Amino acid sequence: MLAVDVSHIVKSFADNVAVDDLSFSVAQGEIFGLIGPNGAGKTTSIRMMMDIIKPDSGDVTILSEKLSEASKNKLGYMPEERGLYKKQTVIDSIIYLASLKGMDKHSAEEKADELLNQIGMLPHKGKKIEELSRGMGQIIQFIVTIIHDPELVILDEPFAGLDPVNTELLKRMFTDLRNQGKAVVLSTHQMNEVEELCDRILMINHGRSVLYGNLTEIKSSYRSHSVILDFEGELGEVPGVIEKRTHKGYVELVLDENTTPKQVLERLVSTGIVINRFELATPSLNEIFLEVAGKNHE
Amino acid sequence: MNKTLLIFRHEFLYTIKRTGFIILAFALPILALLGIGVFHIVSGITKPPTEVTRIGYVDEAGGFDQFTTQGNITLVRFDTQEAATQALITKDIKEYSVIPEDFISTGIIKRYVMQRELMPPPTTMTAIKNFLTSNLLAGNVPTTTVERIAAPLNLVTTTLTATGVVAPEQGGYGNFVIPAVFAVLLALAIIFSSTYVLQGLGEEKENRLMEILLSSVSTRQLITGKVLGIGAAGLVQVVVWVVSIPLLLNLASSSIGGFLSTIKIPAGFLALGVVYFILGYLLFAVLSAGVAAISGTVREGQGLAAIFTVPAVAPFWFVSLLMLFPDSPIWVVFSIFPFSAPVLVMLRIGLTGVAAWQLAISIAVLMLSIIGGLLLVAKLLRTYILMYGKRPDLGEIIRNLRSA
Numbered sequence: 001m002l003a004v005d006v007s008h009i010v011k012s013f014a015d016n017v018a019v020d021d022l023s024f025s026v027a028q029g030e031i032f033g034l035i036g037p038n039g040a041g042k043t044t045s046i047r048m049m050m051d052i053i054k055p056d057s058g059d060v061t062i063l064s065e066k067l068s069e070a071s072k073n074k075l076g077y078m079p080e081e082r083g084l085y086k087k088q089t090v091i092d093s094i095i096y097l098a099s100l101k102g103m104d105k106h107s108a109e110e111k112a113d114e115l116l117n118q119i120g121m122l123p124h125k126g127k128k129i130e131e132l133s134r135g136m137g138q139i140i141q142f143i144v145t146i147i148h149d150p151e152l153v154i155l156d157e158p159f160a161g162l163d164p165v166n167t168e169l170l171k172r173m174f175t176d177l178r179n180q181g182k183a184v185v186l187s188t189h190q191m192n193e194v195e196e197l198c199d200r201i202l203m204i205n206h207g208r209s210v211l212y213g214n215l216t217e218i219k220s221s222y223r224s225h226s227v228i229l230d231f232e233g234e235l236g237e238v239p240g241v242i243e244k245r246t247h248k249g250y251v252e253l254v255l256d257e258n259t260t261p262k263q264v265l266e267r268l269v270s271t272g273i274v275i276n277r278f279e280l281a282t283p284s285l286n287e288i289f290l291e292v293a294g295k296n297h298e
Numbered sequence: 299m300n301k302t303l304l305i306f307r308h309e310f311l312y313t314i315k316r317t318g319f320i321i322l323a324f325a326l327p328i329l330a331l332l333g334i335g336v337f338h339i340v341s342g343i344t345k346p347p348t349e350v351t352r353i354g355y356v357d358e359a360g361g362f363d364q365f366t367t368q369g370n371i372t373l374v375r376f377d378t379q380e381a382a383t384q385a386l387i388t389k390d391i392k393e394y395s396v397i398p399e400d401f402i403s404t405g406i407i408k409r410y411v412m413q414r415e416l417m418p419p420p421t422t423m424t425a426i427k428n429f430l431t432s433n434l435l436a437g438n439v440p441t442t443t444v445e446r447i448a449a450p451l452n453l454v455t456t457t458l459t460a461t462g463v464v465a466p467e468q469g470g471y472g473n474f475v476i477p478a479v480f481a482v483l484l485a486l487a488i489i490f491s492s493t494y495v496l497q498g499l500g501e502e503k504e505n506r507l508m509e510i511l512l513s514s515v516s517t518r519q520l521i522t523g524k525v526l527g528i529g530a531a532g533l534v535q536v537v538v539w540v541v542s543i544p545l546l547l548n549l550a551s552s553s554i555g556g557f558l559s560t561i562k563i564p565a566g567f568l569a570l571g572v573v574y575f576i577l578g579y580l581l582f583a584v585l586s587a588g589v590a591a592i593s594g595t596v597r598e599g600q601g602l603a604a605i606f607t608v609p610a611v612a613p614f615w616f617v618s619l620l621m622l623f624p625d626s627p628i629w630v631v632f633s634i635f636p637f638s639a640p641v642l643v644m645l646r647i648g649l650t651g652v653a654a655w656q657l658a659i660s661i662a663v664l665m666l667s668i669i670g671g672l673l674l675v676a677k678l679l680r681t682y683i684l685m686y687g688k689r690p691d692l693g694e695i696i697r698n699l700r701s702a
Binding site: 050085 | 308501510515
């Protein structure tokens with residue numbers, strides 16, 4: 001069963017087409033990255049998935065059905081802009097928002113205690129939201145998102161404004177969700193964050209899909225025929241290398257069509273230099289995006 | 299539990315825990331109880347003035363020597379002004395007046411006192427006036443006529459019904475007090491409650507909680523739960539007053555009496571008060587929700603809400619005109635105009651009463667306005683509730699409403 005199936009959705013605001021014929025699907029047990037620059041149409045797409053706004057055309061199916069009051073209870077959503085009832089206590093806020101997801105008070109309180117304890121925030125449960133730091137508030141928001149054990153979790157810019165410690169904490173929790181078989185949709189413009197987390201991605205720009213598929217496969221397809229080398233010693237001519245690009249701390253060797261990285265490694269070892277790092281040069285998602293966006297622009 | 303009910307319960311409990319809400323609900327009963335208590339304490343330790351006040355007079359005109367006792371005031375005759383001044387200095391008298399020779403032609407009385415005052419005390423004025431009148435008329439007309447001239451009129455008005463029998467409500471201030479006080483409270487309750495709706499939605503929009511809520515419930519569930527939850531809390535306020543007013547009135551009437559015992563609650567007034575609160579609140583709450591939808595911040599929304607809260611309290615500005623010309627057709631028009639109807643109808647019930655057909659039209663127009671407001675606001679909410687930043691101008695709103 002697909003967690004999300006989006007088919008040809010279009011949404012315009014006045015004269016601006018925010019989302020233009022977008023289609024994608026998310027399977028259960030995967031972390032799916034919805035990536036693109038600011039204003040690409042990510043949040044609008046998510047709001048259509050959540051049935052907060054209606055698409056002008058196209059279909060959205062969540063957990064194999066149109067979103068209904070009952071199926072909304074199977075979703076967890078953490079929007080980009082975060083907020084909770086400032087005057088309410090942490091526990092009251094969690095219980096109220098969990099009750100809107102169909103949980104009864106007793107189980108919500110029990111689960112809240114468990115999650116707060118897990119992240120070391122149990123002593124703060126009686127505090128008002130306004131007394132918490134921004135980072136702590138975001139963690140509480142994440143607890144609100146997952147407390148009802150949703151089958152699909154949608155997170156819009158989850159790392160925005162978080163310190164490295166809390167970022168790591170969230171990443172660990174996302175991975176745990178995937179391991180539990182949940183589908184996680186992670187929308188962000190920080191492409192480096194998704195590289196280590198996502199199984200598949202959809203890259204959008206100006207509301208249109210520009211890249212879609214398995215992250216490893218996408219990166220492989222954009223891989224240039226070159227290797228990264230960090231070494232000590234004198235590097236002379238290496239057969240099969242047609243160009244040397246010097247970067248800070250490493251050299252990128254561009255290979256000719258008939259030479260494999262394995263052959264170059266053997267040749268380098270035979271020259272007697274000390275090799276500290278040797279790896280296939282894979283472009284970052286950011287570089288891939290710039291290349292794709294550039295092509296589209298042309 | 300139904301999600302609308304969950305939101306209803308949350309909003310109801312959140313509102314009744316607000317300090318402002320608690321103060322408004324219980325301020326009237328507590329203040330009234332305090333007032334009754336203070337009256338008993340003060341009346342218990344203060345004795346009514348029984349001491350006779352002596353004031354002097356010098357009769358240069360002649361013939362003013364009878365009727366020297368006027369209530370608690372005794373008029374003491376002096377032969378000369380010097381003697382009167384001496385008595386004033388020694389505090390034998392409190393003040394004295396000189397009746398000049400030409401008093402009959404000029405009417406001038408010269409009064410001398412030892413202390414500055416804003417104006418002569420009314421009791422002294424009345425005593426001197428009656429003393430002069432009685433002496434002037436003595437011997438010319440019978441004593442009873444003298445008394446009648448001193449107090450010529452004791453107007454007793456009886457209001458009759460259409461069939462000519464004595465009406466159960468006789469009007470006057472006694473009938474106006476409760477509706478007037480209730481109109482103020484009603485206006486406060488309606489404005490406060492609808493402000494809570496505006497604040498609640500505005501904060502949820504400002505805090506960006508709206509998206510989380512809308513990922514769990516529909517816009518309809520959110521607005522219905524919120525408007526009814528806060529409205530129920532407002533109704534609790536009104537019920538506290540409706541229950542406490544007759545009880546307090548009985549207590550005040552039996553223990554204090556006087557004017558308070560003449561205060562009456564017009565028939566059907568409390569029921570109409572509840573009806574007008576519910577309708578008035580629903581109209582204002584629905585419009586507040588619309589204002590919250592198009593406003594970027596709570597502060598901006600509160601400024602915009604003045605467009606309909608000002609007409610709600612406007613009847614109070616014209617209350618003196620209303621008392622002078624209670625039958626003017628303009629009041630009928632504004633009793634039907636939905637924004638001013640709740641307060642104006644309450645005030646008019648206390649003054650002259652409101653015809654049944656006017657009440658029926660007023661209530662019907664309020665209901666239609668609520669339905670129209672709901673349809674309009676639902677569109678506004680769907681379009682603007684998740685839009686942040688600059689508030690849309692009127693042209694943009696109309697364009698969006700047409701295309702929605």
